[in-house]
Amino acid sequence: MKKINSVILHRIVEKRYGRLKKRLDNEIIEPAWGWGFRVAISVILPTILSIYTGNHDFFWMIVAAETVSIVELKGSAGLRSRLLIAALSFSVLFTVIGSLVGLSPYLAVLLLFPVAFATGLMKNLGDWGLALALNIYLFYLIASNHPTHSLPELMERTAYVALGGLWAMAVGIFSFSFLPQGKPYRRTIAHIWLAVEQLVTLVANSWDTKAKRSSVRAIYLKEKDIRKAIDESIAQFSALYSSKQNQKNKTDQQLSYARRCASLASLQIISVAELSEKLFKEDLDPLFKAQIFSILKVLEQMANRLGFFFYTTKDEEFLLIQSRLKRLEQFLELLSKMPDATKQNSQDLVLHIRRFSRLVNISLETISGNKEGRIFQQYSLWQTLNILHPKHLIHNFRQFINFDNLTLKYALRMAIAAMLSYLIGVLYLPEHSYWVPLTTIIVTQPFFGATLKRGIERSIGTVAGVVVGGLLLMLPFAFAIRYMLIFFGAILMIYNLRKNYAWAAFFISLFLIGLMSTGDEVERSLILERIMATFIGGAISVVSGFVLFPSWDKKLLPNYLTQAIAANYHYFVHLFYDLAEESADQASWVQFKIAAESSNSNAYDSLNRYLTEPKYREKSQAPAYFTAITYNIRITRELNFYQDDKEAEDTQKRVDNRNTYSVIPLLTKIHSLFQQSIGLLEQRYKLDMQINWTNEKSIKSTLAPTEHQWQCVERLYLELKALNAGLNH
Template sequence: MRFQPIKQFNTILQQEYLEPTISWSIRVVLALNVPLIVFPLFSGFSYHIIWAAFSAYMLTLIDYRGSHYKKMLIQMVEAFLILIAAILGMNIGNSVALSVIGMLVIGVFAALIRNWSDYGSTIGVGVGFFYLFGISNPTSFTESLVYGKYILFGAVWAIAIIFLSFPFSASNPLRRSVATIWKRNTDYLDALIEQFLKPAAKADLLKITAKEIEIRSAVDKSIELFNRRSEDSRFQAEHYDQMIEIRKSAAYFGASIKLLHEELESIKNEPVLLQNQSIFYKTLSALSQASARLSIVIFTFRGEDLTMAKVRIKRFEIAAGILKKNLQHQELSEDHKLILNQFIVSLNQCQQFMENTIRLMDQKLSFKRSNYFENYKLSFNHFIAGLQPRVLFQVVREIFNFDSQQFKYALRVGLGLALSVFIFKFFKIDHGHWIALTLLIVIQPYYGATRKKGFERIIGTIAGILVGGTIMLLPIKHETFVVILIFISFFVAYYLRNNYKVGVFFVTIMLVVMMQLSKQGSWELIWWRVLSTLIGSALAIVISFAFWPIWEKQRFPALLNSSLNQNLFFLNQVILSYQKKLPPGITWHKSRRLSEAANNNLFACIQRMYEEPQAHQRQIDIHFAKVGSNIRISREITSLAFALEKETSGKLEQVLNEYMEAIQIIFYRFIQQQKEMDFKPVKTVIQNPVFEENEQFQAIQVDLEKIVFELEALKAFRG
């Protein structure tokens, strides 16, 4: 058994391949602390330097996982926005009315930016922070330009850090996104093993569904950052194209795991599973270990890791062979034979996708390393191509639709921030801008998330105040405080990604230390900070509850209809693909992605519903059951798609046409919320004698029956 600390250290290193939190934290440390150390060497320490440090800090916090080109462009945009916000704040800070109006506008703008993307939150908070920093330090226009100069110094330093890190992480973003998909596949497999093959494990449907959903999220995130090149692209990017193919194999591997999940569900608690539990466990464990090895080798590109991955895949092949041989010598019912045959088919598909990945990796290792840099050119050009007037017009139109949830959320944030600035300015609260800043950080589009984050921020702030205040009372030199700040800023960046409550704890300590560095620290000021946090968090929770709250029970019906609609479209595309009626270049794969994305949205709705007040959680268990049925429908259609790809006789064309005609009527009745549904026509189609010709047709028949069964379950849930 390995020594536990070494095992934990290895886990951290492997995680760093996929989520480079440590390297990101180091960049944040450099961004914040270099200005605090370098500037005083030339001009002595001044309050202006704090602005440069915070500027670099905010820009480096941008959590964008794509190319360096785009990240630098995003940083430039944020630098311009925070510069304008800071100068505006400093010039109107003496007027309560103008400060409140400015905060309303800035708040709405920041909230709209926040919802654009994962990194939009950092930009929105940065703009709001520097506006609040500005109205807290009102000054003349000339002096505000001096502060603006230091903001730009910090921005240049933050962009320089990204530029200088480019040679050390060439090709990492795309590889990391693909490796993450394999890691999510592994996590899902581990959850299946725990759910079905460990008797002592407690069933947790929410957890295992979340693991399934995470695969689609990882695939979508990778596609969002890195698209497939067009065939007429003028770039020769062999590395890029190979990674896109590896991503495709990873996505198909994930789809095959979902089919394994479906078959395990079918034999759960059955004697055949209980009697063969050990061999099932060894087989799926070997599959999980092979998947985990692939996630590592895709990022590291080391020959020894590739060898280990090949060994793991061979071990899985042996384990799967033993399972197949054992099952062949057992007396099983016809139903169990069919289910287990599909299970073996899905295992074989998993092996094919892993071997295909290994083959692509072998080819990729033989390419010239100079091609590593091409994917950044491609990513940048994809980004520029995305800035089309038509697309931008659609985004702007959606944002400023007064009935949209985005606009209501933005208005809620703007009104809350305006109220908090009024309290701060009217009552002349010392450093009262922390009220508005806390509200800006805590308030989320959904009430449950706001309440959770508010309580976490209160706990983290109070704990941080106690520790930070104790540090402030120690007889420590200025240089020692800088050293402390270096370590604390690392933990801030690291834990804000991994544990928000702990991250807030270190943020609070960092702010206390920075106040001490700027000679503004006192216990009175610290307790004002605690009070401001309490007021800001309370305001965020109250405003989220009182002003146009978004309750998930109201959103659920529309999301359910969207999921049903996408599943129907997916099924139709699969059948048209079998009949060779799809247009050239069109496959069912995109419709599967859309179907799973709709299921993701539906599941996320349920997750947020669990965080809402009890009064808004009516029928939550029934809603969750409906989500499960939709996800299983998507799984069955995927299974059907793989099965039909292997069927080349064309004998099922007519019966599939009849099936589609009958089942789409049921889907439409669900979407239109009609009560009367007749399942007899579609069940009659499924009993067509053509399905009895061979085992392959029987497996397809089972997939069609399971889709109907889940629709019947949905009808039963409706009561």
């Protein structure tokens, strides 16, 4: 009995240790703890000054330190510096504006409309745009709720805000100045490799006789995660690799190539998944299955260690990957001696595994041995001044004024809802009237389902947070507890911000309770006001999402589907046709690949939102949409597989080549099917993809598809034919 208990205890400890190790490993790649500590350090100093001096004006310094430090610092040092400067500038500017217009509460309510509308449009700038928007509407709301009545008072308040922002900016710059030059870029590539690892795990599980076979949907979701990681990397470091480009920064060029290798490596695993499905239909030796499973587990380990190698560049990680490469060769040699290895699908599967191995080797060679200086050492005086070059402002302004229909509706809805919330706050909660519109702005999302989910999570988190915070301050040593609420609340709200918004709202409330409590306890009226403001603001957000310019995916989904098919068409034309106006850019095929995969992802996300919309809305077309999106995803994959063969150039020796003329009839049929499918959707849903079908183009004379590529084209035709048939019915 004791032996059984010890075994159970050992398993529990081992499981908990594994979870802890995985969490710590993830923190190496996604430093949420570091971000949280940066916020806490920025906030705690002005908080201590406020408590010890008894000067309540330090409140403005605390808020400025929090909002500036809450901007997530990603990308190059230049981008990070510009984000901090922008956050500080917006904080000071809208403190002044809010303090002046707050003298007339109803004028402040009216002017909230353009402020909220502008912050809604900042969604076009991505995650960091939303963080900067916080500095705008938060300071406008708080300052207008506490207006100044004299110029000296305004100057003093502005000085406190500037000091708090400067302190947070100094902490932020210090946090990345001593990083190796390529580390921010390498972190984004590490994310890609770790996403590849998750995909390999699913594919490997299908070969495990003791595990349940992974579904097609599960594999595609992991494929989407890889696409998301690549998109985030490109958003932070936009230059795509091209052998013709002459980048001044050699490190960035090498890392751009390494990112390209990671993307192509994911394509090999998707090919392995496709071939695995074909092999499962054949009668295979259990030993052969076990050997494939072992090989895929080695690939999983390689992807995992590559993720950490790209982040740390430690020699021990390099040696671990080298040992896995040697083990892989040994396993492949054993596999080649098995009878089932002679099957065509088995040979193709091994081909893609070897391509994966080669891409791993190239990735190692690309960055190993590089000596990187610290970030602060890489910036001369001129480079530092160039951070504020007007071209960056012009680029961001162009992104900001992208008035697409969806973003415009979202910005208008948020502006009207925020203005109504502020009016209610001014009338019924004058002491903290900004709490109501603040909740409304934060909860409001572009789509109804996301708004409802965010509203529920914020309400639950806020109520729990203010109740727990109030109870904690009733305990002995409330003075010390107040510091702990502020410090750990700041850290844990950041840690949970992307993981679980309900917990983030809980810790935000703890932070605010510690910040706004008077003396050593919190007033009961403050708790009630906070809860009431949250419920009112959340309710207004949900109702406005339903009645004010709602964005229902019942109407959006056909457009997303048509855009996805059109993106595949442009990808297809680029690979097989010569266009008069198209420049010969070797990197451009990657751009078409990115556009096609992102469009597929948008269509898939739209379908999921469509299924969660209110039940009374018709869902009978959902299966047809799902089938069409599935076919379109497969079309993208076939185009990727075709180009992958061209890039690898390792199938020429074992297959017969075909000339250009033999493939012309099939390509013509594919082009016609694309035109029919897109034209049908345009006519049915009154859309316009602005495709010039009469544009002069001719099939590339250099085409010489291998047998493997020919099969890709044939499968492409069959998938497109099935898609067209489904759309017609």
